[in-house]
Amino acid sequence: MAIHITSAQALWFLPFVTPICLWVIWSDLRSMKIPNKAVLALLAVFAVIGLIALPMADYPWRWLYFLIVLVLGILANAAGLMGAGDSKFLAAAAPFIDPGDLGLIGMIFATNMVACYVTHRIVKHSPLRAMAPTWKSWTSGNKFPMGFALGSSLIIYLGLGIALGT
Numbered sequence: 001m002a003i004h005i006t007s008a009q010a011l012w013f014l015p016f017v018t019p020i021c022l023w024v025i026w027s028d029l030r031s032m033k034i035p036n037k038a039v040l041a042l043l044a045v046f047a048v049i050g051l052i053a054l055p056m057a058d059y060p061w062r063w064l065y066f067l068i069v070l071v072l073g074i075l076a077n078a079a080g081l082m083g084a085g086d087s088k089f090l091a092a093a094a095p096f097i098d099p100g101d102l103g104l105i106g107m108i109f110a111t112n113m114v115a116c117y118v119t120h121r122i123v124k125h126s127p128l129r130a131m132a133p134t135w136k137s138w139t140s141g142n143k144f145p146m147g148f149a150l151g152s153s154l155i156i157y158l159g160l161g162i163a164l165g166t
Contacts, residue, residue, distance in 0.1 A: 003164045004100030010161025012053035013096055016045040017158060021151035024089060028147025029120075032136045034085030042092040050095060062095035069094040086146045093154050101157070108160070109153045116149040 024038050043066070050059055073087025097105050123129055124138050132138075137145040 003104060003161055004098040005158075005161040005165050007162050007165035009053045009098075010158045010165055012049050013045070014155070014158040014162060016049055017042065017096065018155055020045065021155050024147045024151040025145075028085070028145035028151075029137045030132070030135050032140050032143065032145055034083075034089050034147045036085075036088070039085070039088045039092045042089070046092070046095045061099075065094040065097070065099070066091050083146065086150060089147060089150050093150065096154065097157065104160075105153070105157055108156050109149065112153045112156060113149040116152060117144060120144065120148060 020038055020042050023041075024034050027038065028034050046062070046066075050062060054062065070088070070091035073082070073091050076082045077084050077087045120137065129138060137143075137148075
């Protein structure tokens with residue numbers, strides 16, 4: 001499967017997106033919450049870096065993707081299918097994804113979701129848990145910190161964009 005994001009676009013985005021995604025991952029693992037400040041920071045990165053990284057004809061369309069995913073996320077949250085933070089993060093991440101890569105990001109997320117879930121459950125029941133004994137994700141029953149999979153999927157996508165993009 002070809003990747004549509006260019007190496008240059010991914011290279012512009014990745015250094016700014018990575019610390020925010022790591023913040024989202026850490027926060028969701030620690031408290032089962034994705035901070036609104038992280039979501040707003042991700043949008044701010046797109047607002048500024050998107051102007052540099054993307055062709056001007058593409059930039060406004062990416063904002064439309066943000067709005068579409070935000071509305072779908074609000075509906076999914078209202079239906080109890082996902083948390084509000086997850087919905088907001090997905091919407092803020094949407095502009096970074098080239099529309100030609102929707103199938104690819106779906107495959108990345110599906111594979112990464114399984115890897116994150118298995119990793120979380122293994123660490124939860126291992127001595128490694130002692131490194132972060134107070135994380136709420138260890139004791140949240142069947143709930144899973146989706147920010148772990150969402151944030152790392154965006155990092156993986158942009159990393160692949162650098163490696164495989166044109």
